[in-house]
Amino acid sequence: MALSPEPRPLGKSDLVVSPLAWGMWRFSGDDVAAAQARCEAALAAGITLFDTADIYGPDNDEPFGAAELLLGRVFAASPAMRDRVVLASKGGIRMGVPYDSSPAYLREAVEASLTRLGVERIDLWQIHRPDMLAHPAEVAEMLDTLVSEGKIGAVGVSNHTPAQTAALAAHLKSGIVSTQPEFSPLATAPLFDGTLDQAMGQGFGVLGWSPLAQGRLGDGDPRPGRRTVPDARALRVISALQAHGGRFGVGVAAAAYAWIMAHPAGVIPIVGSQNPGRIAESADAFKVSFTRAEWYAVLVASLGENLP
Numbered sequence: 164m165a166l167s168p169e170p171r172p173l174g175k176s177d178l179v180v181s182p183l184a185w186g187m188w189r190f191s192g193d194d195v196a197a198a199q200a201r202c203e204a205a206l207a208a209g210i211t212l213f214d215t216a217d218i219y220g221p222d223n224d225e226p227f228g229a230a231e232l233l234l235g236r237v238f239a240a241s242p243a244m245r246d247r248v249v250l251a252s253k254g255g256i257r258m259g260v261p262y263d264s265s266p267a268y269l270r271e272a273v274e275a276s277l278t279r280l281g282v283e284r285i286d287l288w289q290i291h292r293p294d295m296l297a298h299p300a301e302v303a304e305m306l307d308t309l310v311s312e313g314k315i316g317a318v319g320v321s322n323h324t325p326a327q328t329a330a331l332a333a334h335l336k337s338g339i340v341s342t343q344p345e346f347s348p349l350a351t352a353p354l355f356d357g358t359l360d361q362a363m364g365q366g367f368g369v370l371g372w373s374p375l376a377q378g379r380l381g382d383g384d385p386r387p388g389r390r391t392v393p394d395a396r397a398l399r400v401i402s403a404l405q406a407h408g409g410r411f412g413v414g415v416a417a418a419a420y421a422w423i424m425a426h427p428a429g430v431i432p433i434v435g436s437q438n439p440g441r442i443a444e445s446a447d448a449f450k451v452s453f454t455r456a457e458w459y460a461v462l463v464a465s466l467g468e469n470l471p
Contacts, residue, residue, distance in 0.1 A: 164425045165452045168209055171429070173249075174340035174368035176317045178286055180249050182424060183445055184212040184370055186433040190230045191223040199237045199244075204439035206247055208446045214343075214370065214433050216253035216291055217276050227258060228279050235281040245282060251370075252276050253291035253321055253343075264294035266305035273309055289319035289343060293327045303334035310337040319343060321372070325357040332365070339367060346371035346430060348400045348422055348465050349379060359428040374423050374432035380404065381416040381436070396467060403464040407457055413447040421451035422461050 166182070173180045185205040192198065205213070213234070220229030231252065238245045254272035257263045273288060288309070290302070309315045319341035320328050332339045342362055344353045350373065353359045362369045375381035379397045393401060401415055408418030420432045434445045463469055 164454070164458065166421060166424050166449050168446070168449045170211065172368075173212075173287065173317070175338065175366045176287075176340040176368070178249055178317060178340070180212040180368075180431065181210050182429075182431055183208070183210050183420065183448065184214050184251075184431050184433045185210045185442065186372065186435045187213065187215040187230045187234065188219050188435060189223060189437050190215065190219065190233060191225055191437075192233070195233070195236045195240050198233050199241055201437055201439055201442065202234075202237055202241075202244060202248075204442040205434075206244075208443050210434065210442075210445070211247065212249045212251060212370075212431065214251040214253075214372075216256075217272060217279075218253075218256045218258075218291065221258070228275065231276055231279040235279050238281055249286050250280070250282065251287035251289065251319070252280070252285050253289040255290045255294060256292055262292050262294040262296075264290055264297035264302050266301050269302065269305045270309065273314055277314060284313055284316055286316040287319050287341065288315035288317075289321045289341070290323070290331075292322045293320075293324075299327075299330040300334040303331055303336070307336045317341075319368075319370075321370075325361040328361065328367075339365075341368035341370055343370040343372055343433075345373050346423060346432075347374045347376045347380065348404065348419055348461050349376035349397060351462065351465055354426075354462075359426060359430070362428050369428050369430045371423050371430045371432050373435065375416055375419055375435065378435075380419045381441075396465065399464040399467065400461065403461045407453070407461070408451060411447075411450045411452075413450055414444065416441070417444060417447035418451055420445060420448035422453065422458060424448065425453045425458055 317340045321343035404415045404418040423432045
C-alpha cells in the first residue's frame, strides 16, 4: 500500500486538499513572524489544508478565539497566503455551556470566526462537537443558509457518531463533506464503530485528529508539566512503528501518519506540531508503505491481542 502526496478532492466537495493537514490547537503566541514561519513550513511540506477552531486558545492559556486571531494576523501580513490554503475551522463549543448548535449561535460563531480570521469565507466549517439539545433539522437549515450566503464553503462534522452524522445529513441540503474523529494507532475506535465505514459508504472525507495520540507517538507536548509518558501499550506501538519506519529511514511520527493514511477511507492526519522542523518531517510519511501483514501488526500491537 503505497501513498501518494498528490492533492485530491475532500469527499464529494470541490475542495482540493493535501493528504496531510496541519492543525492549530497549539498555534499560539504574539509573534506574527514566527507564526508565519510555521505556516510556511506546512506549505513547504505540501500541506495546504489548515484546520483551526474558535475554541483554540484557552488550552494555551490564551483567550477564546486566539488561534484564529493569530492566523488572521498572518493572513494580513501575507495576503497571498490565504489563496494557497484550504481553510477549515470549527465551532459549537461555548465556554461553560459546553455545546451550542442552536441556529442563532451557529451564525454568531461563524461570523465571529470570519472576523477573527479576516476572511470572507471559511472553506470547510465543522460542528466541533454535537449539541444533544439541537434538532438536526434546525442545525441543517442554518448551515444551508450560511453556505448559500457564501460564508462557508462546505460543512463537516467533528467528534460525531455515525448516527449523529446520518441524522444531520438527512436534513442538510448542501451535504456533509467530511468527518473528523480522533484516529491514531492508539485511538482505533473509528475502525470498529462505523465511522470509517460510513465515510467510505457516503463518500465523506476523513480528517484524523491527534494522529500521534497527544504526543505519545511523537515528540510529545512541549509545554511545562504536560509531556506525556508512554504506557505499556504505547511502548508496544512505538516499537512496531520504529521497526517499520526504520526500514524506510523515517521516524515514529512519519510511520504513524503513514499507517493512518494507508486505510482505504483516505484518512487525512492532522499534524499538530508547531515546530517547523517536525512539520517538514511529516512529509516523510510518503516514503513509507505497508503490506497488509505489516499494517495489521501495528493494530495488533495496539490491541494487545491477536485479531480473531
